[in-house]
Amino acid sequence: MSQTLYRKWRPKRWEEVIGQEHIVQTLRNAVAHERFAHAFLFSGPRGTGKTTTARLLAKAVNCLSEDPSRRPCEQCENCVAINNGRFLDLIEIDAASNTGVDDVRELRDKINFAPSQGRYKVYIIDEVHMLSTAAFNALLKTLEEPPSHAIFILATTEVQKIPATVLSRCQRHEFRRIPLVDVVAQLEKIATTEGWEYEKAALQVVARQATGSLRDAISLLDQLASSGKGISLAWASQLLGIGSDQAVMDLVDTLTANQSTHGLEVIHQALDRGTDGKVFARQMIDYLRNVLLTKTGNASEIDAPVESRVKMAQHALSLSVEQILTVIRCFNQAVNEARNTWIPALPLEMAYLDAVMSLANPTTQPENTPTRQQKPEPDANAANPPTKTMAVLTAEEQPLSGTSGITIEQVRNRWREIRNQVRQQNPNVEALLNSCKPIAIKDGKLYLGFNGEFAKEKMERPEILVLVSRIAEQVLGEKVQIVCLLNGQRRGELPPGVDSDGIVAAALNLGGEIVDIQE
Numbered sequence: 001m002s003q004t005l006y007r008k009w010r011p012k013r014w015e016e017v018i019g020q021e022h023i024v025q026t027l028r029n030a031v032a033h034e035r036f037a038h039a040f041l042f043s044g045p046r047g048t049g050k051t052t053t054a055r056l057l058a059k060a061v062n063c064l065s066e067d068p069s070r071r072p073c074e075q076c077e078n079c080v081a082i083n084n085g086r087f088l089d090l091i092e093i094d095a096a097s098n099t100g101v102d103d104v105r106e107l108r109d110k111i112n113f114a115p116s117q118g119r120y121k122v123y124i125i126d127e128v129h130m131l132s133t134a135a136f137n138a139l140l141k142t143l144e145e146p147p148s149h150a151i152f153i154l155a156t157t158e159v160q161k162i163p164a165t166v167l168s169r170c171q172r173h174e175f176r177r178i179p180l181v182d183v184v185a186q187l188e189k190i191a192t193t194e195g196w197e198y199e200k201a202a203l204q205v206v207a208r209q210a211t212g213s214l215r216d217a218i219s220l221l222d223q224l225a226s227s228g229k230g231i232s233l234a235w236a237s238q239l240l241g242i243g244s245d246q247a248v249m250d251l252v253d254t255l256t257a258n259q260s261t262h263g264l265e266v267i268h269q270a271l272d273r274g275t276d277g278k279v280f281a282r283q284m285i286d287y288l289r290n291v292l293l294t295k296t297g298n299a300s301e302i303d304a305p306v307e308s309r310v311k312m313a314q315h316a317l318s319l320s321v322e323q324i325l326t327v328i329r330c331f332n333q334a335v336n337e338a339r340n341t342w343i344p345a346l347p348l349e350m351a352y353l354d355a356v357m358s359l360a361n362p363t364t365q366p367e368n369t370p371t372r373q374q375k376p377e378p379d380a381n382a383a384n385p386p387t388k389t390m391a392v393l394t395a396e397e398q399p400l401s402g403t404s405g406i407t408i409e410q411v412r413n414r415w416r417e418i419r420n421q422v423r424q425q426n427p428n429v430e431a432l433l434n435s436c437k438p439i440a441i442k443d444g445k446l447y448l449g450f451n452g453e454f455a456k457e458k459m460e461r462p463e464i465l466v467l468v469s470r471i472a473e474q475v476l477g478e479k480v481q482i483v484c485l486l487n488g489q490r491r492g493e494l495p496p497g498v499d500s501d502g503i504v505a506a507a508l509n510l511g512g513e514i515v516d517i518q519e
């Protein structure tokens with residue numbers, strides 16, 4: 001009774017095959033005219049109908065219906081036998097478990113015997129790319145001169161692994177991913193026929209997750225239905241580890257609004273709710289792809305609710321094509337790395353921070369993206385004169401041994417050189433240096449003043465501090481520790497609990513020097 005749902009829903013007639021019209025049309029014609037090739041290669045993504053179509057073809061060429069255009073008829077002895085798996089002349093070989101040359105040789109020996117039940121002996125070799133080279137060579141011999149009563153149907157998800165010599169002897173059909181709307185429609189049909197209640201949004205989530213594989217979609221539906229918790233959006237999202245669309249949009253918001261701290265929060269909240277990191281990264285890519293489509297005038301291709309489309313349009317305005325592509329690449333990396341990490345949040349965090357860094361790089365800034373423009377330099381902003389600038393120290397305070405003999409003037413004179421050398425190592429880091437100024441040097445510490453939390457936080461990543469201080473040391477000839485300060489806080493407005501005797505006192509002393517930024 002309990003048959004896997006996707007097997008139960010395997011198409012038995014040509015009309016039931018979804019989304020592969022071009023292939024079905026060609027094969028039906030061939031059957032109707034009784035003129036078909038003796039070797040076929042079906043390639044394409046998993047769960048898109050290759051095995052299904054191969055069996056349909058096997059049935060059609062052996063169907064006993066008088067009218068070839070109605071084959072398979074589903075009524076004759078042969079059709080019934082094939083449907084029940086009792087047809088001797090249909091031989092299915094799973095190359096994944098029979099990779100050896102002996103299996104193919106055995107096939108070759110048997111192939112010359114005439115069919116016992118039908119008109120044709122049909123060999124379906126699934127996952128044919130798994131055959132060993134020797135087995136391929138043996139198969140090739142057979143494909144070169146197949147007996148007229150034999151038909152080969154090779155199926156594979158990895159056509160690039162099939163030798164050209166084999167390819168050239170087959171009629172090729174490329175199966176495509178099933179379009180989202182068609183997957184949703186099929187899921188609705190199945191749920192309705194099975195008498196299940198469902199939320200359509202749940203089916204959409206399932207279909208999206210299956211990325212064009214109808215089998216995967218049906219399997220997921222099966223899981224949802226048999227869990228006893230109902231086919232609801234909430235349960236589907238939880239089962240699949242899918243983050244809310246809102247979380248995805250929020251995260252992109254933080255990228256366009258320079259709120260990297262909040263962005264990390266969004267990521268952690270999503271993971272805390274049970275979202276799978278890899279799935280979330282994929283959702284980001286999906287979403288950004290839609291932003292890209294919007295930006296390039298292809299919004300009509302997007303299959304999303306209207307609220308999401310509005311948000312996509314906003315994001316399309318605030319990001320350049322290049323920036324969108326950069327962020328997509330960052331999250332794509334997270335998808336690839338998700339498998340190899342033992343810290344589930346890490347690939348996402350890294351992707352996100354990489355994206356933040358790349359967006360901060362002015363060389364990738366678009367001409368007119370108001371939300372992404374850098375804050376004005378302090379000396380260019382009368383409302384925030386540098387004399388009012390005070391610093392909050394956040395970097396670790398570890399005095400270096402030895403006293404510094406370098407003055408801040410010397411540092412400023414060589415600043416360009418430092419930046420040039422940093423750029424050769426990493427242009428993104430140089431962009432960070434672009435958004436700060438050396439404001440003082442004292443006790444072996446070089447103080448850099450930032451206008452925004454955003455760039456300062458990036459600079460405080462350990463690997464970046466190490467890089468900059470190493471290059472500063474090379475250029476200045478003396479070891480310096482980089483300390484990042486946040487400009488824009490008034491003198492005396494230091495947060496409570498900050499030790500006013502230590503580094504803060506030093507920072508206060510630096511107040512007069514900060515004026516010098518206006519050089």
Ligand SMILES: Nc1ncnc2c1ncn2[C@@H]1O[C@H](COP(=O)(O)OP(=O)(O)OP(=O)(O)O)[C@@H](O)[C@H]1O
Nearest residue numbers: 006009010017018046047048049050051052214215
């Ligand atoms: N094009 C399709 N039309 C209708 N149902 C499909 C289609 N593709 C897949 N299915 C559903 O998925 C199930 C599995 O499909 P099938 O075995 O034909 O996939 P496949 O392409 O051979 O996959 P794999 O590469 O993993 O072997 C079918 O039983 C059917 O329920």
Ligand SMILES: [Mg+2]
Nearest residue numbers: 050051126155
């Ligand atoms: Mg298959």
Ligand SMILES: [Zn+2]
Nearest residue numbers: 063073076079
């Ligand atoms: Zn028949």
